[in-house]
Amino acid sequence: MTMAAIQDRSHADSGTGIVIDGVSHSYGSRHGSGVLALDNINLDIRENEFHALLGPSGCGKSTLLYLIGGFIPIQQGTIATRKGKVTAPGPERSIVFQNFALFPWKTVLQNIVYGLKKQGIGAAEAESRAREFINLVQLKGFENAYPSQLSGGMQQRAAIARTLAVDPEILLMDEPFGALDAQTRRVMQEELRAIWQRSRKTVVFVTHDVHEAVFLADRISIMSARPGRIQHVIDVNLPQDRGEEILERPEFLELSERIWRLVREQAISASRGEH
Ligand SMILES: Nc1ncnc2c1ncn2[C@@H]1O[C@H](COP(=O)(O)OP(=O)(O)OP(=O)(O)O)[C@@H](O)[C@H]1O
Numbered sequence: 001m002t003m004a005a006i007q008d009r010s011h012a013d014s015g016t017g018i019v020i021d022g023v024s025h026s027y028g029s030r031h032g033s034g035v036l037a038l039d040n041i042n043l044d045i046r047e048n049e050f051h052a053l054l055g056p057s058g059c060g061k062s063t064l065l066y067l068i069g070g071f072i073p074i075q076q077g078t079i080a081t082r083k084g085k086v087t088a089p090g091p092e093r094s095i096v097f098q099n100f101a102l103f104p105w106k107t108v109l110q111n112i113v114y115g116l117k118k119q120g121i122g123a124a125e126a127e128s129r130a131r132e133f134i135n136l137v138q139l140k141g142f143e144n145a146y147p148s149q150l151s152g153g154m155q156q157r158a159a160i161a162r163t164l165a166v167d168p169e170i171l172l173m174d175e176p177f178g179a180l181d182a183q184t185r186r187v188m189q190e191e192l193r194a195i196w197q198r199s200r201k202t203v204v205f206v207t208h209d210v211h212e213a214v215f216l217a218d219r220i221s222i223m224s225a226r227p228g229r230i231q232h233v234i235d236v237n238l239p240q241d242r243g244e245e246i247l248e249r250p251e252f253l254e255l256s257e258r259i260w261r262l263v264r265e266q267a268i269s270a271s272r273g274e275h
Pocket residue numbers: 027028035037055056057058059060061062063064208226
């Protein structure tokens with residue numbers, strides 16, 4: 001696949017939505033007598049949309065993401081993509097974690113090539129594709145650097161390049177910028193939004209940062225405190241092209257304020273033990 005190919009995806013109908021139907025999840029017991037983390041989640045994530053999952057700490061955002069990824073078994077309900085029901089990890093679904101997850105003993109280039117070779121792609125093509133994605137995330141010149149020689153933001157860009165290079169239809173992101181300083185985080189958010197606009201993957205992005213969710217997403221699901229339920233699904237009617245200037249716009253600030261109040265209600269009811 002070439003860079004032109006990922007750009008073409010913005011006009012293609014090959015994206016994959018995710019249908020989450022009646023999904024509940026408990027930890028500590030196979031039969032539901034442990035900690036109920038998710039309670040009857042029903043959610044349709046549209047093809048090619050950038051969807052944020054927002055909610056108080058411990059509400060089950062990561063659990064839902066891992067269930068979509070097929071990394072933990074679905075106990076109750078179903079999750080389906082264009083490829084059918086999710087029962088295990090699959091190449092059409094890739095995840096980016098908070099802590100970069102690069103191999104420290106491999107260079108940036110080797111880290112990206114590794115994932116491509118595992119998919120059966122030959123060495124020469126893997127290397128040229130890896131270089132394209134290194135350029136995409138603006139790490140040209142750092143191909144031969146080891147993760148320890150990079151800043152946190154650069155490591156995360158390398159991790160995102162590794163994930164994008166294998167061309168998943170669905171990109172699952174678990175607070176990928178949580179470990180970054182505020183300035184780097186801002187730059188990464190802008191870059192991610194721009195990359196998404198070019199590649200038009202279906203993205204599910206977990207965060208507990210309201211501004212991050214509003215800046216990045218087309219729709220935001222607000223979850224209740226544990227056990228996690230979908231309380232609200234909010235459309236983000238902001239321009240598709242989003243730069244730093246959008247943070248000052250009244251519609252951005254109003255929507256952020258409205259969502260902040262909804263999230264805060266969940267956090268307060270959690271602290272009162274209402275869930
Ligand atoms: N492996 C596990 N064993 C037992 N309980 C777990 C396990 N993983 C998560 N939990 C519990 O399930 C609930 C949901 O956890 P999860 O990590 O999905 O929430 P989260 O919304 O992603 O939280 P945070 O925003 O703090 O990362 C939490 O109460 C947590 O304590």
